[in-house]
Amino acid sequence: MRSDALLLADIGNTHFHIYNGERVEHLSYEDAIEKYADKNLCYISVKHHLEDKIKKIKSWKNISNEMILEGDYTTMGVDRKALCLSHKDGVFVDAGSAITVDVMKEGIYQGGYIFPGIKAMLECYKRISPVLDTGLNEMISLQQLPTTTKDGISYGIIASIKALIDIHSKDRALYFTGGDGKFLASYFPDAIYDETLVFQGIKKVLVC
Amino acid sequence: MRSDALLLADIGNTHFHIYNGERVEHLSYEDAIEKYADKNLCYISVKHHLEDKIKKIKSWKNISNEMILEGDYTTMGVDRKALCLSHKDGVFVDAGSAITVDVMKEGIYQGGYIFPGIKAMLECYKRISPVLDTGLNEMISLQQLPTTTKDGISYGIIASIKALIDIHSKDRALYFTGGDGKFLASYFPDAIYDETLVFQGIKKVLVC
Numbered sequence: 001m002r003s004d005a006l007l008l009a010d011i012g013n014t015h016f017h018i019y020n021g022e023r024v025e026h027l028s029y030e031d032a033i034e035k036y037a038d039k040n041l042c043y044i045s046v047k048h049h050l051e052d053k054i055k056k057i058k059s060w061k062n063i064s065n066e067m068i069l070e071g072d073y074t075t076m077g078v079d080r081k082a083l084c085l086s087h088k089d090g091v092f093v094d095a096g097s098a099i100t101v102d103v104m105k106e107g108i109y110q111g112g113y114i115f116p117g118i119k120a121m122l123e124c125y126k127r128i129s130p131v132l133d134t135g136l137n138e139m140i141s142l143q144q145l146p147t148t149t150k151d152g153i154s155y156g157i158i159a160s161i162k163a164l165i166d167i168h169s170k171d172r173a174l175y176f177t178g179g180d181g182k183f184l185a186s187y188f189p190d191a192i193y194d195e196t197l198v199f200q201g202i203k204k205v206l207v208c
Numbered sequence: 209m210r211s212d213a214l215l216l217a218d219i220g221n222t223h224f225h226i227y228n229g230e231r232v233e234h235l236s237y238e239d240a241i242e243k244y245a246d247k248n249l250c251y252i253s254v255k256h257h258l259e260d261k262i263k264k265i266k267s268w269k270n271i272s273n274e275m276i277l278e279g280d281y282t283t284m285g286v287d288r289k290a291l292c293l294s295h296k297d298g299v300f301v302d303a304g305s306a307i308t309v310d311v312m313k314e315g316i317y318q319g320g321y322i323f324p325g326i327k328a329m330l331e332c333y334k335r336i337s338p339v340l341d342t343g344l345n346e347m348i349s350l351q352q353l354p355t356t357t358k359d360g361i362s363y364g365i366i367a368s369i370k371a372l373i374d375i376h377s378k379d380r381a382l383y384f385t386g387g388d389g390k391f392l393a394s395y396f397p398d399a400i401y402d403e404t405l406v407f408q409g410i411k412k413v414l415v416c
Contacts, residue, residue: 013336013337046339071355073355073356075339075356075357076357077339097336097337098333098336098337098340100360101364103353109355110353111352111353111354111355111360112353112354112355112360113353113354113359113360113361113363113364113367114333114340114357114360114361114364115364115368116329116332116333116336117336120332120335120336121324121332123332123335124324124328124329124331124332125306125322125324127328127331128221128305128306128324128325128328129221129305129306131254131283131285132306132322144319145311145318145319145320145321145376146319146320146321147279147281147317147319147320148281148283149283149284149322151321152308152319152320152321152322153321153322155321156309156321156322156323156372159321159372160323160368160369160371160372161368163368163371163372163374163375164364164367164368164371164372166371167371168353
């Protein structure tokens with residue numbers, strides 16, 4: 001990592017994501033604090049209960065309140081706002097523990113929706129019945145109707161997400177980020193996967 | 209109930225559904241056994257561990273093996289087979305603890321897929337983060353993009369199911385059954401809701 005670059009962090013539900021201007025590093029909360037406590041770092045965070053611990057770190061600055069997005073709503077996660085700030089137009093999918101889909105038009109937020117993440121979905125099927133306890137067929141084809149339980153579940157997850165996103169991305173650029181972003185993007189011929197999108201959004205509004 | 213009618217039962221993941229030729233009664237396992245143990249009844253069942261208890265009831269007959277559906281797959285639930293046997297053509301949605309969607313063409317099963325049920329989906333969001341612990345907005349409009357968390361979740365569940373089913377029901381009749389069937393059917397202008405569909409399917413193949 002370049003020592004002179006401004007460090008940006010996105011503190012999510014399960015991990016710290018840290019960007020040094022070149023690449024994104026994914027760390028546990030403990031590892032991130034241990035590694036970066038003495039570095040200058042600006043962060044956004046959806047984890048309110050972490051605040052006290054982090055506030056003590058003098059070289060870290062919470063810039064969540066600077067993520068101002070025209071048209072947003074009160075309880076919208078700050079990571080979603082940052083992602084939407086990365087481009088003025090498009091559909092933005094963050095596929096992590098949850099999958100958020102947000103639409104931007106001429107710099108104004110239009111609305112969005114939320115799916116459970118793929119891992120959470122598989123857990124969900126499993127809890128309904130042991131018969132539905134299967135993994136994901138990551139090679140599932142959406143071209144033909146499934147004829148096994150595993151494929152029926154995989155298709156149910158992927159094809160429904162795709163069908164709805166297709167409706168909203170017809171005339172718009174489609175961007176993916178997040179842990180399952182690359183995988184999901186592979187089902188959309190013209191999708192752009194970029195794990196730095198949230199940080200690009202942060203940089204757009206940052207005065208630091 | 210007419211005392212001379214043949215009783216049919218569909219033993220599901222959470223309830224007994226009993227049909228007397230006129231209407232469907234939904235009972236707990238215990239209540240169903242208590243009420244109907246001395247009546248002649250034919251049943252299909254997805255609950256294998258219930259078998260021993262039920263086998264002792266001399267007046268009840270398991271007809272699961274008679275649900276023969278051309279084109280089906282080995283692990284396909286017998287209730288789904290019965291539902292598909294109700295009509296030769298169409299898309300068949302059973303919206304219960306899970307939501308199954310199956311396609312029939314000229315009497316032959318074409319394949320299908322599975323969503324978690326609405327209740328299971330809401331539980332799933334809740335487990336991801338307390339922020340996503342909301343109920344369903346049962347009046348959610350699919351005409352505009354949501355701008356609250358509750359609407360974003362409600363839209364994520366309903367609009368994705370609708371988007372995928374719309375693709376498969378374009379030129380086909382669309383049938384709904386199950387506990388959430390009536391509610392889900394309300395999002396499809398030409399859908400038919402009928403809580404007796406599984407039993408209609410059973411009656412088609414029944415020699416009893």
